Amino acid sequence: MRILFSIILLALTFIGFSQRDLTQVANFGKNKGNLKMFQYIPANLNHSNPIPLVIVAHGCTQSAKLIANETGWNKLADSLNFIVIYPEQKQLNNVAKCYNFYLGFKAKKDKGEVASIKQMIDFSFKTRNIDSTKIFITGFSAGGGISNAMLNAYPNLFNAGVLFAAPSNLFKMNKETAEHQPKIAIIQGDKDMVVPKGNANRILKQWIEKNQFTDSAFVITKEYLNHPLLTSKEFFNTKNELKITLLSVKDLKHKVMISPGKPIERGGEIDFHTVDLNFHSTYWAAQFFELAKD
Numbered sequence: 001m002r003i004l005f006s007i008i009l010l011a012l013t014f015i016g017f018s019q020r021d022l023t024q025v026a027n028f029g030k031n032k033g034n035l036k037m038f039q040y041i042p043a044n045l046n047h048s049n050p051i052p053l054v055i056v057a058h059g060c061t062q063s064a065k066l067i068a069n070e071t072g073w074n075k076l077a078d079s080l081n082f083i084v085i086y087p088e089q090k091q092l093n094n095v096a097k098c099y100n101f102y103l104g105f106k107a108k109k110d111k112g113e114v115a116s117i118k119q120m121i122d123f124s125f126k127t128r129n130i131d132s133t134k135i136f137i138t139g140f141s142a143g144g145g146i147s148n149a150m151l152n153a154y155p156n157l158f159n160a161g162v163l164f165a166a167p168s169n170l171f172k173m174n175k176e177t178a179e180h181q182p183k184i185a186i187i188q189g190d191k192d193m194v195v196p197k198g199n200a201n202r203i204l205k206q207w208i209e210k211n212q213f214t215d216s217a218f219v220i221t222k223e224y225l226n227h228p229l230l231t232s233k234e235f236f237n238t239k240n241e242l243k244i245t246l247l248s249v250k251d252l253k254h255k256v257m258i259s260p261g262k263p264i265e266r267g268g269e270i271d272f273h274t275v276d277l278n279f280h281s282t283y284w285a286a287q288f289f290e291l292a293k294d
Contacts, residue, residue, distance in 0.1 A: 161184055
């Protein structure tokens with residue numbers, strides 16, 4: 001009996017450690033969209049300067065914990081000193097746990113799930129010394145769809161966003177001037193049958209319009225970063241600042257690219273939603289956000 005009790009106690013201890021990574025915040029606002037909020041705050045977080053904030057939105061069938069483990073954002077938060085918010089959908093709202101980015105009453109400014117994620121950010125401002133110039137959002141699949149909705153609804157709030165295999169629905173495109181539009185990266189696999197590449201082209205068109213670009217002024221780089229599967233299409237403003245990147249990936253299905261390993265530029269875990277193509281897209285996103293050095 002004593003041995004059995006010891007085994008149970010040891011198991012509970014491991015469960016406790018595994019659940020310490022993410023902390024659920026129950027009361028973060030009115031929560032119009034009825035979402036859950038989880039956050040990751042590094043144990044060694046340096047509070048001497050304002051702290052960057054990254055919002056990571058999961059895809060259908062995922063959870064906050066699963067996308068955190070699969071992508072490796074917490075490892076980068078530890079190393080680069082930022083906080084991560086993980087919104088989580090409830091099955092009560094969507095049986096597949098997809099964000100309802102395609103419903104206008106849930107995906108417009110101050111409405112539904114968009115309003116809930118905005119309240120999570122507001123809560124972070126109230127409770128931490130957040131750097132208002134370093135607010136970023138990223139998401140996979142439906143999480144990319146709701147991230148696109150957030151970037152559209154609150155363009156002055158975000159410095160940049162990275163959209164992985166994201167659907168393209170938007171409601172009430174914002175009318176802010178080009179200089180107030182966030183920097184955008186769109187990552188799309190050419191073998192994605194769940195969210196086909198036509199969606200990436202539509203998202204690109206949305207942000208070209210917002211930045212008042214023409215679709216003929218861009219820079220194409222094949223074998224981007226010396227990677228044989230990557231091609232980039234980049235748009236710059238009149239100040240030669242990068243504003244939009246479309247990263248096309250050969251042979252990539254509906255997956256997030258990771259590259260497991262101990263160095264900071266590697267991470268994540270191989271799982272249902274991830275694939276190892278020797279390119280850690282999480283670290284690339286951190287570089288795009290200018291949280292990590294090139």
